Amino acid sequence: TQLLEQSPQFLSIQEGENLTVYCNSSSVFSSLQWYRQEPGEGPVLLVTVVTGGEVKKLKRLTFQFGDARKDSSLHITAAQPGDTGLYLCAFLTGNQFYFGTGTSLTVIP
Amino acid sequence: DTEVTQTPKHLVMGMTNKKSLKCEQHMGHRAMYWYKQKAKKPPELMFVYSYEKLSINESVPSRFSPECPNSSLLNLHLHALQPEDSALYLCASSLDRGLGSPLHFGNGTRLTVT
Numbered sequence: 001t002q003l004l005e006q007s008p009q010f011l012s013i014q015e016g017e018n019l020t021v022y023c024n025s026s027s028v029f030s031s032l033q034w035y036r037q038e039p040g041e042g043p044v045l046l047v048t049v050v051t052g053g054e055v056k057k058l059k060r061l062t063f064q065f066g067d068a069r070k071d072s073s074l075h076i077t078a079a080q081p082g083d084t085g086l087y088l089c090a091f092l093t094g095n096q097f098y099f100g101t102g103t104s105l106t107v108i109p
Numbered sequence: 110d111t112e113v114t115q116t117p118k119h120l121v122m123g124m125t126n127k128k129s130l131k132c133e134q135h136m137g138h139r140a141m142y143w144y145k146q147k148a149k150k151p152p153e154l155m156f157v158y159s160y161e162k163l164s165i166n167e168s169v170p171s172r173f174s175p176e177c178p179n180s181s182l183l184n185l186h187l188h189a190l191q192p193e194d195s196a197l198y199l200c201a202s203s204l205d206r207g208l209g210s211p212l213h214f215g216n217g218t219r220l221t222v223t
Binding site: 031042043045048100 | 150
């Protein structure tokens with residue numbers, strides 16, 4: 001059973017456009033992390049969110065943790081080709097991380 | 110460059126072969142992990158070692174055998190694999206298994222079983 005659903009699964013946009021990726025669950029999480037995986041590499045941590053309603057910014061990326069700590073979103077402003085990759089949310093349960101279904105983003109120059 | 114080093118980067122093996130994947134980290138992390146990843150899919154947890162002891166085995170077939178010789182090294186021994194085992198095998202480490210400390214991944218071994 002997949003506890004973390006991401007949408008959309010695939011996204012292809014033009015350089016300069018904005019986009020939002022969603023990570024949803026019916027469970028409450030103590031914390032949630034976002035990772036980005038570029039082609040040919042392992043996932044790299046972008047951010048950890050812990051508090052319900054929390055908003056964190058990383059340059060053009062804005063991360064939000066839902067008030068009830070069941071969902072999260074990642075918004076990218078003015079996407080660039082370097083943003084291309086697989087975006088993964090991950091939650092901690094039973095002292096172990098599991099990943100969401102993933103969003104594959106392609107930014108076309 | 111990643112601080113978790115995996116070798117080899119690519120591996121092609123037949124179904125009767127025995128091979129091993131290696132992973133090394135020198136960050137003082139006490140938890141190490143093996144994940145399996147198919148193309149454009151999320152990583153799937155296989156094994157977790159915490160303080161050199163196997164703590165999680167996610168119902169992985171016995172043709173995959175993990176080994177943690179010390180706190181810096183993690184191996185995955187492969188024997189009698191099937192073509193459907195072809196995937197990217199990722200090693201990761203974290204400071205501790207609990208507390209939400211983030212995962213640090215290697216760049217993986219691309220395995221092809223013929």
